[in-house]
Amino acid sequence: MARKGQKLDDREREHIRAFYASCGNIRKTAREFGVSPSTVKRIIDEKKDEVEHLRTLKKSQWIEEAWRTIGLYMERLQDPKVVERTSARDSVIVVGTLQDKILKARELDLKQQEIDLKRQEVETPTENRVVIINDVDEMRKALEEDDSSNGPD
Secondary structure (H helix, E strand, O other), X not given: OOOOOOOXXXXXXXXXXXXHHHHOOHHHHHHHHOOXXXXXXXXXXHOHHHHHHHXXXXXXXXXXXXXXXXXXXXXXXXXXXXXXXXXXXXXXXXXXXXXXXXXXXXXXXXXXXXXXXXXXXXXXXXHHOOOOOOOHHHHHHHHHHHHHHHOOO
């Protein structure tokens, strides 16, 4: 654990990045290592792409583990003896919860697709983007330049 005014070595910095990658919380990471949140942010930003890759990897590992656990419960719920002893109310709760989780997973996938599309849009060259001009004079000037660049009809 670091103390105020002491430099963090490379090993401690990597531990901070790894801890943040697993929890995703700057303040919690700062408390865990006894450093300020701004120090954690700076360390994360030093290798932002690497940290993002770690976070993605951790999320996928967590999701895989969750699906394995769900699979075990699904097998158990399909056991005829369990089905026989389960009330209709409990069965409906299980089915409703599973349906809710499936829909939530689909929603998260769609949100990720939206984020990816927005990222692509932002990263495209400016000549392919539409620019909105709020100033009427600027708009007239832009239209005149466009007309003059297209030449006579």
